[in-house]
Amino acid sequence: MKRDTMLVRMGALLLALFVAAPLYWMLITSFKTPFTVGQTPPQWFPHPFTWMNYRTSFTYFDFQHYLMNSVIVAVASTLVVLVLASSAGYALARFPVRGRIGIMMALLVVSVFPEIAVISPLYLLMRLLGWLNSYQGLIVPYTAFNLPFAIWILRNYFLSIPREMEEVAEIDGAHPLRTFVSIIIPQATPGLFTAAVFTFTATWTEFLMALTINSSTPYRTIPVGIALFGAQYTVPYGDLFAASMVSIAPIAILVLIFRNAVVSGLTQGAVKG
Numbered sequence: 001m002k003r004d005t006m007l008v009r010m011g012a013l014l015l016a017l018f019v020a021a022p023l024y025w026m027l028i029t030s031f032k033t034p035f036t037v038g039q040t041p042p043q044w045f046p047h048p049f050t051w052m053n054y055r056t057s058f059t060y061f062d063f064q065h066y067l068m069n070s071v072i073v074a075v076a077s078t079l080v081v082l083v084l085a086s087s088a089g090y091a092l093a094r095f096p097v098r099g100r101i102g103i104m105m106a107l108l109v110v111s112v113f114p115e116i117a118v119i120s121p122l123y124l125l126m127r128l129l130g131w132l133n134s135y136q137g138l139i140v141p142y143t144a145f146n147l148p149f150a151i152w153i154l155r156n157y158f159l160s161i162p163r164e165m166e167e168v169a170e171i172d173g174a175h176p177l178r179t180f181v182s183i184i185i186p187q188a189t190p191g192l193f194t195a196a197v198f199t200f201t202a203t204w205t206e207f208l209m210a211l212t213i214n215s216s217t218p219y220r221t222i223p224v225g226i227a228l229f230g231a232q233y234t235v236p237y238g239d240l241f242a243a244s245m246v247s248i249a250p251i252a253i254l255v256l257i258f259r260n261a262v263v264s265g266l267t268q269g270a271v272k273g
Contacts, residue, residue, distance in 0.1 A: 023248075030054070030242040037237050053242035063243050065218070066225030070247075072135055073221060074203040077142040081150050081199045082192060084143070089154030090180060094166075104152070111148035119212055126213050133216035141213070142203045150195040157191030158184065193258045201251055222247045 029037055030053050031046040057063040092100060122141060131137035169179040207223040214220055229240045
């Protein structure tokens, strides 16, 4: 038993090092000067230490504009997904919806559908609507692609909430909408956090749609903006890594703050299907 526990701990440690090593290298490189970035042998600690790469990213490359665009698109998409997914998930969990199994299977198929297969017709649709180089040109597709997975999570979580709570509210004369908003939603907070974190992460890091639909500089998001750092023959690794560290900070903060809620949302929702 002790030997198995030791092997599990060693495996977890190796996995943590495998994940942390690239992040550590990106972090220290973001504080190096251009001369020391490609120095041989490599520096494991930045010397001299400099904030120049961060200043250059925000001043020369206008990174704050990409950051604001990503915030607008990711937050708006996440809020719309939560509103629609909570309503649809509750309906599929509680009401006698005709063709429930077919709907759930269709949602599962859509959730794993590769976006590259629809990027061409999606571009033509956005051009027809006049939504190229706009916020809604990304918010609507992001909502459509992330909604099925969120519905699955929330539907399963609603199934784990006892029906007795709704029956008591019904006896007290509460309207179904009032019951849903005042009783069910507070009970489903971990599931909502789980859907929100996954949706925000997916929209924050998405590249292909952002590159195709929003090619104009004023509407570029972080992944596209970082990809365009540098010139034809030079790559400013220090500036690029500095911008990358800023871009992963919101996701890291979300995971650290809501990690217990995310785990609870995934495990609780898996009790029933």
